[in-house]
Amino acid sequence: MDAAAVRRRNLSAVLELVHLRRGVTRADLTRALGLNRSTIGDLVAVLAEHGWVDERDDAPRAGVGRPSPRVVPRDARLVAAINPEVDVIDVALVSLGGELVARRRVPLSEPPSVDRAIELITATVRDLAATQPESEVVAAGVAVPGLVRHDDGHVRLAPRLGWREQPLAAPLAAALGVPVAAANDAHLGSRAEQAFGAGIGARTMLYLNGGPSGIGGGLVVDGRPMDGAAGYAGELGHASVDPNGPLCACGATGCLEALVPRAALAAAVGLEHPDDDTLESALLTAIVAENDDGPVHEEVARQLRWLAIALRGAVNLLNPERIVLGGHLAALWRAADRDQRASLLAQALPVNAADATIEVAALGSQRLLVGAAELAWDGLIADPLGAETTDAASAVGVSA
Numbered sequence: 001m002d003a004a005a006v007r008r009r010n011l012s013a014v015l016e017l018v019h020l021r022r023g024v025t026r027a028d029l030t031r032a033l034g035l036n037r038s039t040i041g042d043l044v045a046v047l048a049e050h051g052w053v054d055e056r057d058d059a060p061r062a063g064v065g066r067p068s069p070r071v072v073p074r075d076a077r078l079v080a081a082i083n084p085e086v087d088v089i090d091v092a093l094v095s096l097g098g099e100l101v102a103r104r105r106v107p108l109s110e111p112p113s114v115d116r117a118i119e120l121i122t123a124t125v126r127d128l129a130a131t132q133p134e135s136e137v138v139a140a141g142v143a144v145p146g147l148v149r150h151d152d153g154h155v156r157l158a159p160r161l162g163w164r165e166q167p168l169a170a171p172l173a174a175a176l177g178v179p180v181a182a183a184n185d186a187h188l189g190s191r192a193e194q195a196f197g198a199g200i201g202a203r204t205m206l207y208l209n210g211g212p213s214g215i216g217g218g219l220v221v222d223g224r225p226m227d228g229a230a231g232y233a234g235e236l237g238h239a240s241v242d243p244n245g246p247l248c249a250c251g252a253t254g255c256l257e258a259l260v261p262r263a264a265l266a267a268a269v270g271l272e273h274p275d276d277d278t279l280e281s282a283l284l285t286a287i288v289a290e291n292d293d294g295p296v297h298e299e300v301a302r303q304l305r306w307l308a309i310a311l312r313g314a315v316n317l318l319n320p321e322r323i324v325l326g327g328h329l330a331a332l333w334r335a336a337d338r339d340q341r342a343s344l345l346a347q348a349l350p351v352n353a354a355d356a357t358i359e360v361a362a363l364g365s366q367r368l369l370v371g372a373a374e375l376a377w378d379g380l381i382a383d384p385l386g387a388e389t390t391d392a393a394s395a396v397g398v399s400a
């Protein structure tokens with residue numbers, strides 16, 4: 001590897017740690033990366049000079065001597081994170097370190113076409129960018145409830161949005177004027193939880209995302225996201241749990257997502273298009289207020305029984321150490337009693353389930369946007385000085 005490639009790799013490694021830990025001391029960087037103090041000092045200075053980080057002397061003093069300065073992300077650059085759904089388009093600007101600095105949910109009366117979605121996304125990103133005049137939006141990531149080819153962000157199939165074989169990343173990049181990447185929403189929820197949430201440190205993880213468009217999955221194997229050959233792995237929502245069950249949007253019968261729909265849970269508590277937080281609090285309130293044989297208890301128990309069958313297959317296949325539930329599956333878990341929780345892994349082979357814990361997504365309703373932002377940051381963190389070619393003229397215009 002030549003000297004320039006080594007330097008690029010080291011700059012990337014420093015920036016990635018600052019991002020994932022939302023700030024880190026020089027001493028920790030030296031330890032984590034195995035580089036000497038003067039090399040770390042030089043790399044941090046270069047990143048600061050190019051607008052990526054700041055140094056602060058606010059680290060707690062450890063022992064005698066000067067405290068090690070803390071290297072923190074700078075908000076000069078932001079990425080746009082987008083999650084188009086059947087009933088809402090959720091858009092946020094996200095800083096390095098995965099913090100949402102601005103967010104807007106655009107309600108929809110019907111599922112949008114790709115063209116309509118691009119129009120709404122472009123207008124919303126420009127509006128949000130105008131609220132952050134000190135920063136520039138330099139890239140965007142889209143979390144799509146469907147199958148997305150990871151090479152070029154082309155949507156193969158998003159059944160409930162009605163999108164089939166539609167380019168998305170390329171036309172959105174043309175509209176926004178910045179690089180755009182797109183991927184499956186559950187894969188990105190999994191990435192977000194692995195980076196900043198309930199999946200930190202997990203080597204083998206199954207993430208299940210319950211959303212208005214159905215149930216998706218993300219896998220972490222050997223500490224890395226497992227996308228499959230072209231980006232479509234983890235579709236546990238289409239695991240067959242009842243051969244005699246209802247028809248699914250995918251064309252098969254008795255899929256998990258056809259039997260465990262978010263809409264049925266929302267209907268049980270009298271809501272139509274709630275966001276995740278509203279659904280969860282309504283469900284918990286109803287469970288407390290209702291008798292054990294009431295309709296809300298019944299729907300929760302019914303959905304948990306189907307989920308346990310799907311987890312039997314997944315746990316036997318993967319032998320996970322962590323299972324993370326997001327969206328309405330997180331609400332379902334919170335509404336479950338102790339016996340119901342235990343029953344979720346009871347059908348798997350005991351040795352395969354022995355190391356598995358079930359947790360709810362720690363990032364809550366932000367998880368898909370944080371994951372979409374991770375996708376947008378990828379290219380920039382891989383080559384921080386490559387961002388120099390993204391000058392103000394090519395950032396999202398606020399006056400256009």
Ligand SMILES: [Zn+2]
Pocket residue numbers: 237238248249250251252255
């Ligand atoms: Zn299906």
